[in-house]
Amino acid sequence: MNLRLFVADIDDTLRGRASMRPGPVTCSAFEEMHRRGITVGIASGRPLWQGVSEHASEWGLSFQFDFLIGMNGGELWTARTDRKEESHLLTTEALKEIVTTLHGQKDINPFVYREGYELSLYTDEEMVRSGLRHHCRVVQCGSEADLWAEPTGKILYRCGTAENGKAVEEFGKAAFGSRISCFRTGPDLVELQDPENNKGAALRAYCSENGISLSDAIAFGDAENDIEMLKIAGRSVCMINGMDDVKAIADDLTAYDCNHDGVGHYLYDHHLI
Numbered sequence: 001m002n003l004r005l006f007v008a009d010i011d012d013t014l015r016g017r018a019s020m021r022p023g024p025v026t027c028s029a030f031e032e033m034h035r036r037g038i039t040v041g042i043a044s045g046r047p048l049w050q051g052v053s054e055h056a057s058e059w060g061l062s063f064q065f066d067f068l069i070g071m072n073g074g075e076l077w078t079a080r081t082d083r084k085e086e087s088h089l090l091t092t093e094a095l096k097e098i099v100t101t102l103h104g105q106k107d108i109n110p111f112v113y114r115e116g117y118e119l120s121l122y123t124d125e126e127m128v129r130s131g132l133r134h135h136c137r138v139v140q141c142g143s144e145a146d147l148w149a150e151p152t153g154k155i156l157y158r159c160g161t162a163e164n165g166k167a168v169e170e171f172g173k174a175a176f177g178s179r180i181s182c183f184r185t186g187p188d189l190v191e192l193q194d195p196e197n198n199k200g201a202a203l204r205a206y207c208s209e210n211g212i213s214l215s216d217a218i219a220f221g222d223a224e225n226d227i228e229m230l231k232i233a234g235r236s237v238c239m240i241n242g243m244d245d246v247k248a249i250a251d252d253l254t255a256y257d258c259n260h261d262g263v264g265h266y267l268y269d270h271h272l273i
Contacts, residue, residue: 001234003271004216005039007069007203008263009229010055012222013239014042016259021059025264032272034063039212043069043199045185045225047113047153048077048084050134071113072193072225073202074153078209088197090155094180095148098155098192101175103144105168107160112152114139119146126158154193162187183224184243191225200228218271220254220263222246237266 008014014022021027033040040063044052048070056064068077077084090098099110109127111120117137120127121144131138141147147155159165165188172182172192181195199221207214219226219233222242230236230250238250241257254262255269 001218001271002216003038003218003235005041005207005212006033006218006267007041007043007067007229007233008220009199009222009226010042010044010046010052012241012258013220013226014258014263016257019259021055023259023261023264025261025268027059027061027264029264029267029272030059030061033267034061036272039066039210041065041067041069041206043073043202043221043226043229045070045072045154045191046134047071048075049116050113050136053077067206069199069202069206071153072191072197073199073228074193074197076202076205078206080210086153088194088201089151089153090180090192090194091151092148094194095152095155096145098172098176098180099144099147102157102168102172105157105164105171107164108168109158110147110155111158112147112155114150114152120158121147124158153197154191157190157192159188159190164188165190185223185225198228199226200230200232203229204232220266221250222258237263239263 052068052070066079109122111118117139119139121141123140127138159168168190169184180192182192184190214232215234217233218235219229220237221230222239236250237252238247239258239262240254254266256262256265
């Protein structure tokens with residue numbers, strides 16, 4: 001392929017959950033792509049304020065990424081314009097419907113992102129760890145209604161076990177159908193958002209605005225929120241540690257996992273020769 005653009009998910013793709021940065025081979029590949037004039041971007045389910053904008057400097061790169069995708073596609077920042085655009089927020093009515101519909105599910109803790117902090121129904125150990133991991137405050141709701149008080153890109157549900165996460169996902173898909181996207185980004189983490197909000201839509205918008213053909217793009221991911229991005233890229237690669245349904249739609253798999261420079265090794269083996 002004529003590689004003109006690279007994009008990858010971050011957590012469990014570019015780096016493992018316990019690591020603050022990608023490995024040296026992957027960081028070297030970033031620098032080599034930048035040197036060759038390839039457009040380089042990263043895509044996260046997290047909001048851009050939650051560390052995504054600082055990753056280039058944190059990872060010791062000599063340049064800022066050309067574009068950043070946050071909130072599973074609901075946020076798109078472009079270096080050329082230094083502007084962030086938001087799209088396809090869940091309305092307060094949709095949020096209320098989600099929360100009240102899922103209210104009876106067992107062992108769940110819903111939360112949403114507010115600017116600068118996470119707002120959760122309960123402050124449990126996992127939410128505390130999440131706040132520490134992402135260097136942000138965790139605020140407990142005064143009441144369940146706080147979760148639908150203002151529009152937001154998505155709502156997330158931490159479930160007590162992987163089995164419970166699968167049950168909540170299946171219940172949500174059956175309850176909302178095509179009106180609201182419901183998927184897991186981890187064994188026990190379920191996310192719900194507007195179906196028009198996805199990483200693929202954000203990638204398509206960036207490529208259209210910058211005259212880049214999607215056939216010249218390569219995308220890496222591991223979880224269900226990466227599927228639309230992988231589907232539209234000219235070359236799609238799932239991590240060897242990725243979910244089975246993501247592997248099923250990808251063109252290829254990495255030889256190494258996210259903890260062992262899977263992305264970097266793949267790029268050097270196939271495209272940066």
